[in-house]
Amino acid sequence: MAEPAADSTDSATNPEVxxxxxxxxxxxxxxxALADRDPGDPLRFEGFSVAQDAEGGDExxxxxxxxxxxxxxxRTALSERExxxxxxxxxxxxxxxxxxxxxxxxxxxxxxxxxWLEDADGATVATRYAAxxxxxxxxxxxLRITATVTxxxxxxxxxxxxxxxxxxxxxxxxxxxxxxxRDLVTLDGKGRYRPLKTAPSxxxxxxxxxxxxxxxxxxxxxIYPATVANWHREREGELDVTHWRETMERQxxxxxxxxxxxxxEGHEHVNWVxxxxxxxxxxxxxxxxxxxxxxxxxxxxxxxxxxCREPCSVVVSAAxxxxxxxxxQPRTYEFDLTPSEKEQVxxxxxxxxxxxxxxxxxxxxKEGANRYxxxxxxxxxxxxxxxxxxxxxxxxxxxxx
Amino acid sequence: MQSLVIVAHGSHxxxxxxxxxxxxxxxxxxxxxxxxxxxxxxKEEPHFREVLRTVEGDEIYVVPLFVSEGYFTxxxxxxxxxxxxxxxxxxxxxxxSADQATLVAEDIDREVHYCGPVGTHRAMxxxxxxxxxxxxxDPDVGDGFGxxxxxxxxxxxxxxxxxxxxxxxxxxxxxxxxxxxxxxMDEDPEVDDLPEFFESDDVVLVPLFIADGYHTQEDIPExxxxxxxxxxxxxxxxxxxxxxxxYAGAVGTEPLxxxxxxxxxxxxxxxxxxxxxxxxxxxxxxxGD
Numbered sequence: 262m263a264e265p266a267a268d269s270t271d272s273a274t275n276p277e278v279x280x281x282x283x284x285x286x287x288x289x290x291x292x293x294a295l296a297d298r299d300p301g302d303p304l305r306f307e308g309f310s311v312a313q314d315a316e317g318g319d320e321x322x323x324x325x326x327x328x329x330x331x332x333x334x335x336r337t338a339l340s341e342r343e344x345x346x347x348x349x350x351x352x353x354x355x356x357x358x359x360x361x362x363x364x365x366x367x368x369x370x371x372x373x374x375x376x377w378l379e380d381a382d383g384a385t386v387a388t389r390y391a392a393x394x395x396x397x398x399x400x401x402x403x404l405r406i407t408a409t410v411t412x413x414x415x416x417x418x419x420x421x422x423x424x425x426x427x428x429x430x431x432x433x434x435x436x437x438x439x440x441x442x443r444d445l446v447t448l449d450g451k452g453r454y455r456p457l458k459t460a461p462s463x464x465x466x467x468x469x470x471x472x473x474x475x476x477x478x479x480x481x482x483x484i485y486p487a488t489v490a491n492w493h494r495e496r497e498g499e500l501d502v503t504h505w506r507e508t509m510e511r512q513x514x515x516x517x518x519x520x521x522x523x524x525x526e527g528h529e530h531v532n533w534v535x536x537x538x539x540x541x542x543x544x545x546x547x548x549x550x551x552x553x554x555x556x557x558x559x560x561x562x563x564x565x566x567x568x569c570r571e572p573c574s575v576v577v578s579a580a581x582x583x584x585x586x587x588x589x590q591p592r593t594y595e596f597d598l599t600p601s602e603k604e605q606v607x608x609x610x611x612x613x614x615x616x617x618x619x620x621x622x623x624x625x626x627k628e629g630a631n632r633y634x635x636x637x638x639x640x641x642x643x644x645x646x647x648x649x650x651x652x653x654x655x656x657x658x659x660x661x662x
Numbered sequence: 663m664q665s666l667v668i669v670a671h672g673s674h675x676x677x678x679x680x681x682x683x684x685x686x687x688x689x690x691x692x693x694x695x696x697x698x699x700x701x702x703x704x705k706e707e708p709h710f711r712e713v714l715r716t717v718e719g720d721e722i723y724v725v726p727l728f729v730s731e732g733y734f735t736x737x738x739x740x741x742x743x744x745x746x747x748x749x750x751x752x753x754x755x756x757x758x759s760a761d762q763a764t765l766v767a768e769d770i771d772r773e774v775h776y777c778g779p780v781g782t783h784r785a786m787x788x789x790x791x792x793x794x795x796x797x798x799x800d801p802d803v804g805d806g807f808g809x810x811x812x813x814x815x816x817x818x819x820x821x822x823x824x825x826x827x828x829x830x831x832x833x834x835x836x837x838x839x840x841x842x843x844x845x846x847m848d849e850d851p852e853v854d855d856l857p858e859f860f861e862s863d864d865v866v867l868v869p870l871f872i873a874d875g876y877h878t879q880e881d882i883p884e885x886x887x888x889x890x891x892x893x894x895x896x897x898x899x900x901x902x903x904x905x906x907x908x909y910a911g912a913v914g915t916e917p918l919x920x921x922x923x924x925x926x927x928x929x930x931x932x933x934x935x936x937x938x939x940x941x942x943x944x945x946x947x948x949x950g951d
Contacts, residue, residue, distance in 0.1 A: 368718045443684055447677050456674040458707045482716060486708035490715040501769075511741065514733060570712075574705050578674060 278387045279394040281352035284413045287359035288345055294362075295326070303329065306354040307386045314338055356414020357386045364416075364474055370493040371478040375416070378408045378477075390414075398426075401566060402485050402545045403463040406477065418477035420484075422465030434467040439479035442469075446484050451619070457575050459485055459545045459565075488546070488567035495549075495568050503571035505531050506553040509580065516577055522584040528552035530587065536560045538576050539569065542615070596642075596650025605629035605638060665719030666696040666927055667774075669710060669739055670727040670872065672703030679873045680706055682915045683727055689920035689945065695937035696723075696927075704734070710742035714769045722767075722774040723927040727914065729781030729870050731760050732819035744768035745776055757821040758782045758828050762930035775930040780914075780922040781870060782825050783929075787832045792918045794839075794866040795947040797898060797910040804838035807908075808862035811842070812882065813870040815849030823849075826870055839866075847881065854885045857905040864899065864906045872914030883909060917945035 294304050295313050303310035314325035314337055326339040328347050339347060348355045365375050378399050379389050393410035400406075405426045407419040425433055436442070449455050449462040469480050482489055494500045505528070509519045522530060535558050539548045546569035548562035562569075572580070598606070608629025612618050621628045628634065644651040668687055673679035683701050691699045702713025714722070724743065726735050731753075740748035745765040752763035760778030767774045780786060794809055795801050811833070813826040823846065830844035840862050845853040856865065867886065869878045880892040888896035888909055899906040913919075921941045928934050 370716075371718075440684075440688070454675070454677040456706070487712040487716055490712065494715070513737060513741075573707075574709055575674060578705075 277394065278353060278390050279410065280412060281356055281390070281410075281414045282412055283345070283349045283352040283355055284415075287352075287356050287363075287414065288348060290359050290363045291348065291355060292341070304358075306351065306358050308354055309351060311344070311348070352414060353386050353390050357389070360414065360416055360474065366475075369497075370490045371475065373493045373496060374478055374481070374489045375474050378406060378418075379416075401481055402459060402488070403461060404481065404484060406481070408477075416474050416477075418472045418474070419468060419470045420472060420477060420480045421468040421470075422463060424465045425468065428468075430468050430470045433470075436467060436469050437471070437476075439469065439472065439476045439483055442480050442483040457544060457573065459488065459567075459569075460543060461541070461545050485545075485567065491570055492567040500549065500568055500570055502549050502568075504550045504553045505572055508550075508572045508577070512577060516581050519577065519580045519584050522580065522587065528556055528558065530583070532559050534572075534576060534580060534583065535562075538579060539563065541565065544569070544573075592656070594650075594652050596652050598642075598650075602638065602642070605634065609635060663697045663719035664695075664721045664932060665717050665723065666690060666699045666923065666932075667702060667713060667717060667722060667724045668699070668727050668923060669702045669713070669724060669743075670704075671734070672706035673873075673875065674705050676873075676875050679875060682873050682912070682919065685915075685917070686727070686920040686923055689917060689941060690923055690937075692944075693924070693934075693937035693940050695924065695932070695934040704738065704742075710739060711744075711769075714743060714767050714774070717770070720772060721932070722772065723777060723930055723932050724774050725777045725923050725926045726779040727872055727919075727923070728779040729813065729872060729914070730819060730822045730825040731755060731757055731779060731782055732821050735760070735779045740765075740776065743774070743776070745774070748776075752776075753778060757824045762926075764930075775927075775932075777926040777930050780919065780926060781872075782821075782828065783922050783925055784832070785922045785925040786825075786913075787829045789916050789918045789922060790829055790868050790870070790913055791833060791836075791838070792945070792947065793868050793910045793913045793916045794908075796916060797866060797868075797908050799947070801947045803866070805840070806862065806864060807839050808841040808843070808860040808865040809833060809839040810845050810853070810856055810860070810865055810867045811870060812845045812847065812853045812867060814877075815846035829870070847877070847885070852885075853882060854887075856886055856907065857903040860905060862905070864908065866908040866910060868910045868913050871912040874912045874915060878912045918942070920945065 291304065291311065295311065298304065298313065300313040303312040309328055309330045311326060311328050314327045326344045327335055327337045328339060328344070329335045336347065361372065361376065365372050379393055379397050390410055393408055397408045398405060400423060403423050405421055405423040409417050411417060421433065445467055446455060446458055446463065448464065450464040455462055463484070472480060478489065491500060506523060509523060512519050531552050535548060538544065541563040545565045546563070546567055547565035549568045550571050551557040612621060612630030618630060621631050623632060625631050626634055642650055648654065668683055670680065670683040680703065687699045687701050690696065697719055698717065700713060700717055702708050702710050704710055708716055726739055728734050736750045744767055746768050748763070748765055753760035755778070760782065762775050762777045764773055764775050766772065790811060795803050811826050811830045814822045816823045826844045830842050833839065834842040841860055843851065843859050845851050845856060845859065847853055851859055856867065869882055871878050883889050883892050883896055886907060887902045888900045888907060896909065899908045921938065924934055924938050924941060928938065
């Protein structure tokens with residue numbers, strides 16, 4: 262998947278760590294955190310820890326703090342001013358603590374996601390800040406997320422369509438409220454409704470150029486709902502996968518019929534469903550469910566960064582239709598096609614299945630799925646009732662005439 | 663941390679189906695009464711199955727944006743949310759009186775307060791009246807007007823008709839409109855014959871539906887005779903057989919619906935501060951001053 266934009270080897274050996282000013286809210290948060298702790302109980306940062314000096318248990322302004330570098334001599338009996346000075350020299354580590362402990366907060370999916378954006382491999386603060394200073398880019402579905410850091414150690418995020426990477430913000434529609442993303446995901450580039458938010462049909466032309474951590478997470482979760490939550494569960498080894506059989510058994514009402522499609526005769530039909538609906542060309546989730554606990558499907562689950570943990574409502578709805586259609590018995594129909602006509606029928610099916618019909622130019626009669634070619638085929642082969650080759654769909658229709 | 667989760671039907675086909683859900687979520691969000699407001703859908707995402715895992719709070723109120731108690735509120739939603747030990751008897755309802763049940767959602771291993779649907783809450787009566795005010799653009803509408811509350815009949819769900827009657831009766835008791843009737847789409851008294859049931863020259867027709875879609879935009883306007891074909895559109899009001907019909911469209915799109923969401927959560931124990939008063943005020947029909 263996406264790598265940080267900065268060359269990680271280079272930045273690890275020669276990181277250009279940006280100068281960070283320690284903001285007062287970060288320093289105050291440290292003091293608050295220390296006040297909530299017992300004297301001597303250290304607050305840990307990368308490379309050092311800070312505690313109230315157990316000797317000077319008095320919480321007054323003159324109060325005493327101690328700072329313990331991981332590999333160095335402790336400094337004791339620091340005044341608040343001296344502590345501020347010491348932390349200012351270590352502002353990167355302090356603002357990193359503040360960003361994740363106080364701004365991002367504990368909520369697992371949000372914290373893990375924002376951490377992953379800048380730190381896939383447990384990099385040091387210096388390495389991460391150096392990379393953030395240049396901008397770390399990550400892909401999430403069709404999104405391009407760029408994480409940066411300000412000179413106060415605050416994270417900022419740019420969220421946009423990957424196709425708009427590198428486009429100046431002024432050339433895009435700018436948004437600041439993550440909930441505005443609800444309108445951006447409703448229709449595709451051609452104005453058609455997107456019933457599946459993880460379909461690879463996200464329209465571009467917009468950007469959230471300057472989001473804070475919580476809003477960046479909200480924007481991503483609005484564009485691709487629950488994908489972070491499921492990705493997080495998977496990373497924790499706790500993804501609850503519900504396979505096809507179990508999902509269909511659960512259905513009721515008008516969908517109750519789908520359980521009858523599984524007839525204990527294998528899972529080929531589910532392969533077809535997954536090939537039709539779950540391929541990366543149709544959905545960016547990586548399918549983790551199979552036919553049942555023991556039986557994987559034979560088609561590719563995709564390469565998406567976030568998992569699909571059970572057949573979605575679009576699949577269940579389509580399966581209901583297929584359950585009815587597939588209960589029909591095949592029949593033999595006889596009609597004549599030229600070899601080119603047979604191939605043309607195949608071209609048309611391919612063009613519809615691959616969503617290519619809009620790409621086929623009006624006068625490009627070399628394409629089997631070209632509109633004129635298709636109209637010609639209909640004019641030649643359909644009878645007045647729309648029957649291919651003049652053959653009625655129901656064999657007894659002719660007799661009834 | 664207090665969370666509201668609004669669960670609604672949504673649609674695979676209609677891009678506007680989720681709009682009222684989002685609008686009401688925004689209204690509730692703006693009150694600040696909840697630390698977070700999430701939405702989950704049957705046909706959109708996040709799905710009922712996955713919405714709870716997006717919730718951060720520990721005091722979770724789930725309110726179904728549905729018009730009546732029935733298949734969705736009693737079977738589908740509790741099943742998909744994985745509410746452990748759910749049984750419809752938890753609500754101890756006569757079809758109108760579901761309040762809430764506190765159950766552990768297996769998905770997150772935390773308790774949630776599963777509330778009754780908005781449509782059967784007593785506050786929904788006010789939303790129907792407010793809808794009549796909105797469509798007539800008159801905060802005092804009533805005198806000289808009839809009001810028809812319309813829904814599915816019992817064919818699909820017996821409680822659907824109960825909810826319609828309940829609100830129609832409550833509005834009638836207020837003596838605000840000259841006449842109030844409950845009408846149905848698939849049983850008598852049928853909405854198709856609306857002018858026969860009213861003496862008033864003006865009748866506001868409010869469908870008890872959550873979102874505008876096939877029923878409210880195609881079925882009812884054509885059945886009532888507001889238009890031959892829904893694609894032609896219709897005026898508000900439109901005169902049919904001597905009765906001016908003020909067609910309101912789905913009541914669920916009325917901004918005051920946010921109030922019912924809050925009432926449901928409050929009934930289940932949510933601490934809302936002054937949010938109820940705020941919403942009643944901010945969603946009011948302008949008096950024109």
